[in-house]
Amino acid sequence: xxxxxxxxxxxxxxxxxxxxxxxxxxxxxxxxxxxxxxxxxxxxxxxxxxxxxxxxxxxxxxxxxxxxxxxxxxxxxxxxxxxxxxxxxxxxxxxxxxxxxxxxxxxxxxxxxxxxxxxxxxxxxxxxxxxxxxxxxxxxxxxxxxxxxxxxxxxxxxxxxxxxxxxxxxxxxxxxxxxxxxxxxxxxxxxxxxxxxxxxxxxxxxxxxxxxxxxxxxxxxxxxxxxxxxxxxxxxxxxxxxxxxxxxxxxxxxxxxxxxxxxxxxxxxxxxxxxxxxxxxxxxxxxxxxxxxxxxxxxxxxxxxxxxxxxxxxxxxxxxxxxxxxxxxxxxxxxxxxxxxx
Numbered sequence: 170x171x172x173x174x175x176x177x178x179x180x181x182x183x184x185x186x187x188x189x190x191x192x193x194x195x196x197x198x199x200x201x202x203x204x205x206x207x208x209x210x211x212x213x214x215x216x217x218x219x220x221x222x223x224x225x226x227x228x229x230x231x232x233x234x235x236x237x238x239x240x241x242x243x244x245x246x247x248x249x250x251x252x253x254x255x256x257x258x259x260x261x262x263x264x265x266x267x268x269x270x271x272x273x274x275x276x277x278x279x280x281x282x283x284x285x286x287x288x289x290x291x292x293x294x295x296x297x298x299x300x301x302x303x304x305x306x307x308x309x310x311x312x313x314x315x316x317x318x319x320x321x322x323x324x325x326x327x328x329x330x331x332x333x334x335x336x337x338x339x340x341x342x343x344x345x346x347x348x349x350x351x352x353x354x355x356x357x358x359x360x361x362x363x364x365x366x367x368x369x370x371x372x373x374x375x376x377x378x379x380x381x382x383x384x385x386x387x388x389x390x391x392x393x394x395x396x397x398x399x400x401x402x403x404x405x406x407x408x409x410x411x412x413x414x415x416x417x418x419x420x421x422x423x424x425x426x427x428x429x430x431x432x433x434x435x436x437x438x439x440x441x442x443x444x445x446x447x448x449x450x451x452x453x454x455x456x457x458x459x460x461x462x463x464x465x466x467x468x469x470x471x472x473x474x475x476x477x478x479x480x481x482x483x484x485x486x487x488x489x490x491x492x493x494x495x496x497x498x499x500x501x502x503x504x505x506x507x508x509x510x511x
Contacts, residue, residue, distance in 0.1 A: 174358035177338070177495045179378060179419070179503055180297065181371045189292040189372075192405055195301065198281050198288060200398045202245055214393035214400070215312045220245050221397055222309040224275060225285045225302035226332075230319075230460065235332050238313030246275035246282070290372055293405050300376035301401065307333040307380020308389055322459065323452035323484060329384075330426070330449065331456075333377035337369035338492050339453025339483075344368050346458065346483050361488075378418055379404070381425040386414035411511050419503040428497070431504045439497065447490045454483035 199221060203211040211217060219239040223231075227248030232240035250273055275282050282288065289302030310329040317331045318324035325331045344364045348356055356364075383389070387400050409415040423429065429437035436442070458480045483489075 175362040175365060175495070177365055177369065177374070177492065177499050178371045179374045179496075179499045188287055189290040189298045190288060192291055192293050192402075195288060195291045196398050196402055199401070200396070201279075202282075203396050203398055211396055212394050213391055214389045214395055214397060215391045216242065217397045218305060218309045218312060218389060222302075222305040223248060224278075224282065225273070225289050226306050227273070231332075234317060234319045235328055236310050236313050236315075238315060239309060246278040249274045249276055291405075295408065297375065298372040299379060299405070300372045303333060303373055303376030304380045304383065304401075305397075307377060308384050311380070311384040312389060317456070319456065319459070323455040323480070325449050325452050325456070329380070331453065333380055334369075334374060334496070335446070335449055335453045336457070337373055337377060338450050338489075338496060339455075339457045340368040341365050341492060342450065342454030342483055342486055342489055343457035343461065345488055346454070346479065346486065350479075378422045379415075381422040382414055382418035385421050385425050416511070417507050419500060420507055423500060423504055428500075431501060431508065434501070436497070436501070443490075443493060443497065446493055450489040450493050451484040451486065454486065454489060455480040458483045 202221070202224075203217065219236075219242040222236075222239075223242070223244040224246070227244050228250055273285055275285055278285075285302070289300055290298055291301045292298050307329055310327075310332050313328070315328050316324055316326055317328045325335065327335075330336070341364050344367070345356055345361055348360065348364065383400065383404055387393075387404075388395070389400070404415055407413065409418075414421065420430070423431070423436055426442075427438055428442050429439075431437075459476070
């Protein structure tokens, strides 16, 4: 039986995050990178969003599959991935391993940027925690929209969705599948919630939401004439009072992804949207399994078949639609809260 006693929270990361840096400290690091560049480059918002995104997400797969339109933009520092920790998955034999904890380093970067993963969770003046790395990823994809279909497999229609909320829900789907394969049983409600909290914690989901809110509220084009650090300070630095973009971040997200406005207890386009995005989440889960499940060195043809079978299992898992419905339920509650406070 599918466990259902869990939620997909979109806010509340302050208590769970122990490594968050303050907003001004984060913006100070970003502004220091901007000021090193000629004025016409640091005020080229589209260019700088790519360069700053590559501080946090600069692995080759991003250039090849996720945001290929930004592949030619040179990073500020060389992005290096540490060797991953590997966990064996029996599916049904010891032929696939799941790669986790792939930590990034920036060669030649100043000390505060050498380990970028320690910088991207930011505590805002009002106490909320946002993964701004996710914000930058979503905004860069906004400027370079494309479909995502590595090797023609499991196409997702939007790379903005893929690098933000849909990709995170897909990672939950994939990790639940890996855990189930290891334990050889269905996960309990509590165990599913653990994977949600690890793969799509509130600070990540809030960063995903904010990418859409900022992308639809600010000019982030080549001609913006504004530094990225200034846009982030404008969005996060002031209180989320009525009329500010942050005060309606969830409603802006719902509109941007096609759910429409809230009408009673549902979004106007919710039924058809759910039908469409069930496929997207299934494909996101399959792509996550494909990207993180590495083949063992023995029995290669058999291992390839096992990996593809795992990807199909992720695509067709009944957990995907339930994850999506729980995500939308949380979104409805947040949009209703925004409307009540307006």
